[in-house]
Amino acid sequence: MIRITQLKKGSKSAVKELIQLVTELRRDTSEHKGSVSDLKNIVTNKNAALIVAKDNAHIVGMGTLYIVGKIGKRVGYIEDVVVSSNYRGQGLGEKIMRALIAAARKNKLGTLFLTSHTNRPAANNLYMKLGFELVETNPYKLKL
Numbered sequence: 426m427i428r429i430t431q432l433k434k435g436s437k438s439a440v441k442e443l444i445q446l447v448t449e450l451r452r453d454t455s456e457h458k459g460s461v462s463d464l465k466n467i468v469t470n471k472n473a474a475l476i477v478a479k480d481n482a483h484i485v486g487m488g489t490l491y492i493v494g495k496i497g498k499r500v501g502y503i504e505d506v507v508v509s510s511n512y513r514g515q516g517l518g519e520k521i522m523r524a525l526i527a528a529a530r531k532n533k534l535g536t537l538f539l540t541s542h543t544n545r546p547a548a549n550n551l552y553m554k555l556g557f558e559l560v561e562t563n564p565y566k567l568k569l
């Protein structure tokens with residue numbers, strides 16, 4: 426049975442399964458790593474929520490909400506939404522997203538932001554289906 430739940434504890438096995446998922450998302454192989462301490466920092470952070478899809482004990486999908494408090498408003502950023510390739514097309518991505526949106530509402534956030542490359546049609550369709558609107562802005566990054 427597959428359950429959608431918030432991960433509250435970090436463990437070696439959870440890190441291993443999350444990294445496996447992340448490899449399906451991130452092209453930069455230098456980012457295909459992580460430690461139990463990284464995971465504990467996220468799951469114990471009250472300004473973050475890591476939602477996972479679990480097939481019995483195994484994590485087969487994930488998505489993370491990061492809350493940022495700004496002057497006069499609190500907003501959320503959704504990152505690292507991915508469902509294991511064997512489990513796609515059965516509603517898990519949508520359920521993970523709905524759980525992230527529910528967590529954002531519970532935290533009384535004003536706006537939720539995310540980005541998705543145009544070469545990810547499944548993800549873009551999913552976000553539009555859930556009501557996300559395209560923002561006319563230029564995303565920049567500085568590699569450090």
Ligand SMILES: CC(C)(COP(=O)(O)OP(=O)(O)OC[C@H]1O[C@@H](n2cnc3c(N)ncnc32)[C@H](O)[C@@H]1OP(=O)(O)O)[C@@H](O)C(=O)NCCC(=O)NCCS
Pocket residue numbers: 449450505506507508509512513514515516517518519520540541542545546547548550551554
């Ligand atoms: C994007 C992703 C998380 C969707 O997960 P999923 O569990 O397969 O999606 P769902 O089954 O919940 O589908 C929900 C909606 O997503 C869209 N969608 C899902 N798969 C799709 C596909 N192959 N083609 C087009 N749209 C698709 C549809 O709008 C679908 O709603 P519908 O079934 O009513 O048409 C998954 O494809 C994935 O992990 N992709 C690789 C990583 C990635 O691109 N992550 C997003 C980074 S921004």
